[in-house]
Amino acid sequence: MDGRLKQRLAQQRGIVEAGLERYLPEETGAFSRLTEAMRYSVFSGGKRLRPILALETAVLLGGTAETALASACATEFIHTYSLIHDDLPAMDDDDIRRGRPTCHRAFDEPLAILAGDGLLTAAFEIVVADEGLPAERRVAVAAELSRANGRHGMVGGQAADIALEGSTPDLEAIEYIHAHKTGLPLRAAVRIGALCAGAGEADVARISSYGESIGLAFQIADDLLDETGTAEEMGKAVGKDRARGKMTYPAVVGTERAAARAQELVRTALDAVEPYGEPAWCLAEIAKYIVSRRS
């Protein structure tokens, strides 16, 4: 990774970690175990890609990191809840995530289900309670968050993914799944940053194009890593997607064409933020990093 990007991501991650601490503090008392399970998964060393994208976009479009912080943390709460529920025995049945036992392994299944439910609810709670934003912007952020992650977004993509497990790989289906499971939530992260900054329509449209492109590129890169990465690098089991007959991009078009498609999407993303010039350098570098990462 580019040294300048590395430094910037570390700095932004610091802001995000502090925000997550603020919005999900430790609790004591007899009933603190639920919060413990929620915190276990939230503070497990994630890349914080979604909240960082929200902060970067907010700052690029005239806002501050502080005005977008609650909304940025909400995107991470939702991302974390989706991983917890995804890992459940009835779903992907994964034991390891980010190099540690998954939530239902570290705690138990009921608590993992509830920790996910609690995080999803908390995401909306912190957005609508954010007094740093006028009510109209809170509404806009919550609307984006719910649309992108609900039955016509991430949850719908998950359901389609499961429904199509084991069926013949098909480009239309795989693009639908990826667009909903990963594309819309990532696009939402940058759009939410733009909404927090009070950006106008033209900016929101440009940033949406960027978000959509890196969203799909990210998922294709993930599929490729699942085939070529090691468990040590990834902090989770690899090769499982293909083994269980999941639709993956490389399974449909082959590794080479998948990699080429990811590169093409990165170029689209770069074109979208090109008009902002130097101030968008970090978003541009993130787009490149997404397809070159090893984990």
Place this chain on the structure above:
Amino acid sequence: MDGRLKQRLAQQRGIVEAGLERYLPEETGAFSRLTEAMRYSVFSGGKRLRPILALETAVLLGGTAETALASACATEFIHTYSLIHDDLPAMDDDDIRRGRPTCHRAFDEPLAILAGDGLLTAAFEIVVADEGLPAERRVAVAAELSRANGRHGMVGGQAADIALEGSTPDLEAIEYIHAHKTGLPLRAAVRIGALCAGAGEADVARISSYGESIGLAFQIADDLLDETGTAEEMGKAVGKDRARGKMTYPAVVGTERAAARAQELVRTALDAVEPYGEPAWCLAEIAKYIVSRRS
């Protein structure tokens, strides 16, 4: 049930059913199964107590049923999601709900988890997208909904309920569980009605007292029905709570004292809405019905 109440509930239920149809319409296409699972549980003949309470309160405090309809439906979405996740094999492992197979039995476990997630997300989606309410009220409704149903509300109560399964019954613990699992969500339903109507602080306080009282009364009545009702009446398995060592109110203080406590709570609820006189007749009758019902 009182004939006048029966007629009014039927009328309000009609409004609620139409609202639920509006906010969760059938879908066609390859990926419609998730919506089908969500609708299966939403349209399974529930009493619609929460949304009816929201509508009644809104109308009592100067609003219309229409202005509160989206928010009312959101309370029912959340109630339904909580039942779906509650019934899962890892949680209460129930096969029958409202006389029909539970969601994970009618569909499968992954889809039931996702249907719950989708309904929780949809609840916030329809509230913040409700153009009939000013942004400030949408924010207030979503805040109430998230606080009452999140980790310091319903989800927290569920976690405590599970954590304390099998431990010695204790009045403080059981009241904590009931207040969070059922009390706060029911209180939220009436508060949300008040918020939609733009009610002032004094009205919100009165209606909160009403909601809190009927919330706890409802749960005590539920505990009593679990011991004395029949499966046919209840549309679900009975006697399971005590069998699995769940904390119930009668288990702690005995059937007689539990029934007396429920009656006392009904009186508190009636006192709270007494100042409104005749226009509050339906809320008063609902409070009485809650402890006299057979299912």
